[in-house]
Amino acid sequence: MIPITKSSVLLTPGPVPIPQEILERFSQPVIHHRTPQFEKTLEYCLAALARMFDSDHAIIQASTGSGGMESAISNLISPGDEVLCVISGKFGERWARMAEVYGAKVHKLEVPWGEAVELGQFEDSLKKYPKVRVVYSQVCETSTATLHPIQAMGALVKEYSNAIFAVDAITAAGCLALPMRKWNIDVMVAGSQKAFMLPTGLSFIGLNEKAVNVAKTSRSPKYYFSWTEELNANAKVQTYFSSPTTLIMGLETFLRKVEQKGIDLVQRRCEALSEATRKVTLAMGLSLFSKAPSPSVTAIQLPSSINGEKLRDWLESEKGVIVMGGQDHLKGKILRVGHMGDIRDEHMKLFFASLSEGLKTFNFEAKSGYEGILQQICSRAGRLFE
Numbered sequence: 001m002i003p004i005t006k007s008s009v010l011l012t013p014g015p016v017p018i019p020q021e022i023l024e025r026f027s028q029p030v031i032h033h034r035t036p037q038f039e040k041t042l043e044y045c046l047a048a049l050a051r052m053f054d055s056d057h058a059i060i061q062a063s064t065g066s067g068g069m070e071s072a073i074s075n076l077i078s079p080g081d082e083v084l085c086v087i088s089g090k091f092g093e094r095w096a097r098m099a100e101v102y103g104a105k106v107h108k109l110e111v112p113w114g115e116a117v118e119l120g121q122f123e124d125s126l127k128k129y130p131k132v133r134v135v136y137s138q139v140c141e142t143s144t145a146t147l148h149p150i151q152a153m154g155a156l157v158k159e160y161s162n163a164i165f166a167v168d169a170i171t172a173a174g175c176l177a178l179p180m181r182k183w184n185i186d187v188m189v190a191g192s193q194k195a196f197m198l199p200t201g202l203s204f205i206g207l208n209e210k211a212v213n214v215a216k217t218s219r220s221p222k223y224y225f226s227w228t229e230e231l232n233a234n235a236k237v238q239t240y241f242s243s244p245t246t247l248i249m250g251l252e253t254f255l256r257k258v259e260q261k262g263i264d265l266v267q268r269r270c271e272a273l274s275e276a277t278r279k280v281t282l283a284m285g286l287s288l289f290s291k292a293p294s295p296s297v298t299a300i301q302l303p304s305s306i307n308g309e310k311l312r313d314w315l316e317s318e319k320g321v322i323v324m325g326g327q328d329h330l331k332g333k334i335l336r337v338g339h340m341g342d343i344r345d346e347h348m349k350l351f352f353a354s355l356s357e358g359l360k361t362f363n364f365e366a367k368s369g370y371e372g373i374l375q376q377i378c379s380r381a382g383r384l385f386e
């Protein structure tokens, strides 16, 4: 027998803690994907996702979030097309790199790490590159824990161009209101291991008719991730290839709970945990990295005397608390704490108590007396699966 992994608390921006009810759904027998039983599940999930996204269509793909992003490149552009990419961290770089790989001419709007897009600059870029076919951005740039003003950006895209507005909402869908129709978002990518409280392995695409039509004529090579073929299969309540039935059954459990209790419960929980994290961080005498913090993930700026990599490893090995460090030039300087998934108040208490002890171990005395703030804000918002 393979030994069972020691339990730990996942406070990362994906993967996230999974509710017991979803884990129990996973333990049910595997079913075949071409059966009436599974078709009912698939039909419900596709419709519920479209309702959640406020979109004309939703697609479920067997891939991680990056596969969802790649499909939003290969289905929306043709070689030589001009695109505009907002680059404010690692994931913005990923949009640009993918678009280059598919032969697009990429215009980059570089935003300093930790800052949100400045709307005046965004507007200037749209005016400067009138031939842009697709505008790509993150909603939340996870590498810097920063939220972009997506509603205002959507309005500007609509005003100044005919481009498709495609957003990576992988750490935003479910964490904040993102009504696609109202906010002029044509394509939205989400991922299962974030606010959907599932393991890694599914990507979700919300898209409107305009995007469906572009996908029909795009000349980038594609076979597995063809939105046109997928939508044709979906119209017959099928997926183009075999469906990952177990994961999609878990998705059904999540979406039914969301439709029963309201998605705002999930959003309020992310908001509360992120607010608690920001306030406690400041109360401990630490600071925040991002100038426009996200409800899904917080970047805690560490004192310069602390080696963040060592502190992160210590939290994992000594306390079983898993958070993420910084990437590239932020390596060792920040800790990124996720607020998605089935996070309990006790997890938050354990994290801050462990952080305080860990900082002390590395000779930094954090201020005490934050417990009241933490308790008060966390208890304000209940969990989707109580």
Ligand SMILES: *Cc1c(COP(=O)(O)O)cnc(C)c1O
Pocket (backbone or CB within 6 Å): 013, 014, 064, 065, 066, 067, 091, 138, 140, 141, 142, 168, 170, 171, 191, 200
């Ligand atoms: C997690 C994440 C992704 C997807 O990563 P995968 O590892 O491919 O699932 C993409 N964009 C953002 C903003 C993310 O947070």
